[in-house]
Amino acid sequence: MLHAIIMAGGSGTRFWPASRQLRPKQLLNLHGDRSMIQSTLDRLGNLVAPEQQMIITGKVLVDAIAEQLPELPKQNIVGEPCRRDTAPCIGLAAALVQHQDPDAVMAVMPSDHVITSPERFQAALKTGEKLIQEDPSRIVTFGIRPDYPAESFGYIERAIAIENSEAAVFQVKQFREKPNRETAQAYLDAGTFYWNGGIFLWKASTILKALQENAPEIYAHIDAIAKRIGQDDYPQVLEREFAAIEGKSIDYAVMETYPNVVVIEADFPWDDVGSWQALSRLHEPDEDGNTVVGSHVAIDSSGCIIHSTGEHTIVTIGLDDMIVVQTPDATLVAPKHAEERVREAVKALAERGLDGLL
Structure with missing residues (x-):
């Protein structure tokens, strides 16, 4: 079953003074009549049922998000005890999803991007899900074809194409950090680089195994939390173990070293609304x-x-x-x-x- 995980823990400081700690960017209407987090769930349409949608955010934002998303079960809005970057966030989500659905496929995405073609976005998610069904060890990501030499994005370099795919899909050669302008221009000229859109698909079991192998210090705390899900002491264990994690992005923790990553060339309009x-x-x-x-x-x-x-x-x-x-x-x-x-x-x-x- 496909589950959607929305990462909504950012503070949006570059959008001050509109964005504040208790009403950050993802809760603002910066494009259209709906907030960014509302629009993120809207574009999922009927592809993912509300019961399979999960928000991971800071605990101080749980009530504000629940107010904006009344259709979402309250228990699906998960408050992190503290901010620890994307790898612990994703690990926690994977543990919670796997407890509910051991064979789950997770689509992980930020809460503050603008994608103006829900139909194309849903089609891309379906393609990614099919790629995982073909090879459950795969990690699928989405690359945005660059149209200018951006210095504020990470990049994905593609390798050989995956044959018999419904879309343009490639093995990932490597992930590249945010470049200087000269390097960004070289990436643009090469035609084999994408902006890293920060959207991923994988089986919950796959990402947990990847964390165990590539970031064992993070996994140890996530595993301790996972073992207490549904137990009376779960809130205390979550608070203690999550706070003990040293924060790290999922790119550093897993993506840059995982051997089986493919990138789908996104054909949907995308903007990260960074500033x-x-x-x-x-x-x-x-x-x-x-x-x-x-x-x-x-x-x-x-x-x-x-x-x-x-x-x-x-x-x-x-x-x-x-x-x-x-x-x-x-x-x-x-x-x-x-x-x-x-x-x-x-x-x-x-x-x-x-x-x-x-």
């Missing part, structure tokens, strides 16, 4: 190149990203290539080229004890 500049890709700019969400009056202003809330109107005069984000209690003004420094602003607020703005 405020993503709004320019998700919303049609006006005739002056301004991307506006909310109310804005521009005077000699171009190339800006404007985001306001409620009935608040932002007026810009002589402003070019800037980001302006207004919320009821904070406003961000920054050059577009400095958007990565929004994290510095969040850190500075924390250092000054302005916790109410975090």
